[in-house]
Amino acid sequence: MADLKLLEREMRGWRRDLHAHPEFGFEEKRTSAFVAAKLREFGLDVAEGVGGTGVVGTLRRGNGNRAVALRADMDALRIPEQGALEYRSQNPGVMHACGHDGHTTMLLGAAKLLTEDGGFDGTVRFIFQPAEEWGKGALAMLDDGLMERFPFEEIYGLHNMPGLPVGHFETRAGAIMSAEDNFEIVLKGVGGHAARPHAANEVLVAACALVTNLQTIVSRRLSPADIGVVSVTELLTDGTRNALSGLARILGDARSFRPEVSADIEKQMRVIAEGTALTYNVSAEVTYTREFVPLLNDAALVEEAFAAARTVFEPDHIATAREPMTGSEDFARFLEHVPGCFVFLGNGRDSATLHNPAYDFNDAGLIHGALFHAAIVRQRLPAD
Numbered sequence: 001m002a003d004l005k006l007l008e009r010e011m012r013g014w015r016r017d018l019h020a021h022p023e024f025g026f027e028e029k030r031t032s033a034f035v036a037a038k039l040r041e042f043g044l045d046v047a048e049g050v051g052g053t054g055v056v057g058t059l060r061r062g063n064g065n066r067a068v069a070l071r072a073d074m075d076a077l078r079i080p081e082q083g084a085l086e087y088r089s090q091n092p093g094v095m096h097a098c099g100h101d102g103h104t105t106m107l108l109g110a111a112k113l114l115t116e117d118g119g120f121d122g123t124v125r126f127i128f129q130p131a132e133e134w135g136k137g138a139l140a141m142l143d144d145g146l147m148e149r150f151p152f153e154e155i156y157g158l159h160n161m162p163g164l165p166v167g168h169f170e171t172r173a174g175a176i177m178s179a180e181d182n183f184e185i186v187l188k189g190v191g192g193h194a195a196r197p198h199a200a201n202e203v204l205v206a207a208c209a210l211v212t213n214l215q216t217i218v219s220r221r222l223s224p225a226d227i228g229v230v231s232v233t234e235l236l237t238d239g240t241r242n243a244l245s246g247l248a249r250i251l252g253d254a255r256s257f258r259p260e261v262s263a264d265i266e267k268q269m270r271v272i273a274e275g276t277a278l279t280y281n282v283s284a285e286v287t288y289t290r291e292f293v294p295l296l297n298d299a300a301l302v303e304e305a306f307a308a309a310r311t312v313f314e315p316d317h318i319a320t321a322r323e324p325m326t327g328s329e330d331f332a333r334f335l336e337h338v339p340g341c342f343v344f345l346g347n348g349r350d351s352a353t354l355h356n357p358a359y360d361f362n363d364a365g366l367i368h369g370a371l372f373h374a375a376i377v378r379q380r381l382p383a384d
């Protein structure tokens with residue numbers, strides 16, 4: 001049996017090494033080389049360069065022909081790290097502010113546990129994906145033939161959760177994380193002298209009205225039973241102190257848990273943009289893109305995940321998440337191909353929030369992630 005204390009110490013070393021060398025999405029060269037080297041050292045079959053910088057490790061035991069996949073994300077964010085950790089980022093302006101250094105380490109720990117101790121019959125795919133934060137890495141691996149080259153029937157993933165105590169586990173059936181759509185509305189008119197608005201056809205007043213009108217999409221167009229968010233995040237114009245703007249760009253972000261809601265938001269946004277532009281005698285052009293799909297957990301596999309969690313966590317530290325999160329996760333792309341389950345593990349009550357420059361993954365939770373990954377494999381690919 002693997003020495004868990006030793007594994008915990010090793011994992012802490014790996015995690016801090018990864019934390020000190022964060023890499024942005026699709027630039028995870030050192031990270032993926034680190035992952036591939038460790039997997040080879042443990043004795044797995046390793047494929048590199050899957051979907052850019054993705055890595056897939058394969059481990060087989062016994063004669064079982066079923067395959068289960070476990071997935072971790074490897075990328076960091078363009079956020080300058082605050083604080084004085086001894087293992088702080090050595091890549092200026094880039095940091096592991098979402099704990100993907102921890103997720104990668106947990107999955108490596110699971111690979112080591114499962115190679116040393118086995119306890120399953122079948123095939124395990126260890127998927128290390130690039131560019132989760134972009135919402136592009138999972139698609140890149142899928143487009144590179146992930147399902148054909150490394151087939152599997154179900155998949156599991158996890159994310160650390162600030163605010164939830166270390167050693168606590170949560171998930172829920174159905175929607176657990178939201179879709180993310182992005183939009184840009186360009187208003188065009190004719191700029192001019194600030195003292196002569198009647199001689200111009202400026203766009204700023206129209207843009208302000210449009211920002212206000214967009215607030216009615218959720219409040220007046222969506223069913224009260226549906227969850228939706230429409231946030232305008234930027235309003236940029238080409239005006240200056242004494243010149244009226246002829247061009248305005250409104251950018252923002254919309255969240256939802258059902259494709260129908262996302263479609264309704266886009267439809268109503270186009271109606272409002274056109275109507276407002278008409279009112280102010282300017283033109284409007286809407287660009288609406290879907291960046292992340294909603295993350296929908298399979299109800300039966302959620303029960304399997306809870307059962308596996310009971311072998312790792314205290315019974316009263318396992319809970320059903322009360323509500324879905326309006327954050328988004330690239331893991332959802334894999335669930336368009338096979339059923340699976342995504343879970344949350346506590347990063348501590350005092351943890352800074354995700355994407356905060358003072359955030360740090362809590363090493364006390366590393367072993368729980370490794371043990372949970374191993375437990376779900378043993379449960380879904382039983383050795384007897």
Ligand SMILES: [Zn+2]
Binds near residue numbers: 097098354355
């Ligand atoms: Zn993130």
Ligand SMILES: [Zn+2]
Binds near residue numbers: 099132
């Ligand atoms: Zn993340």
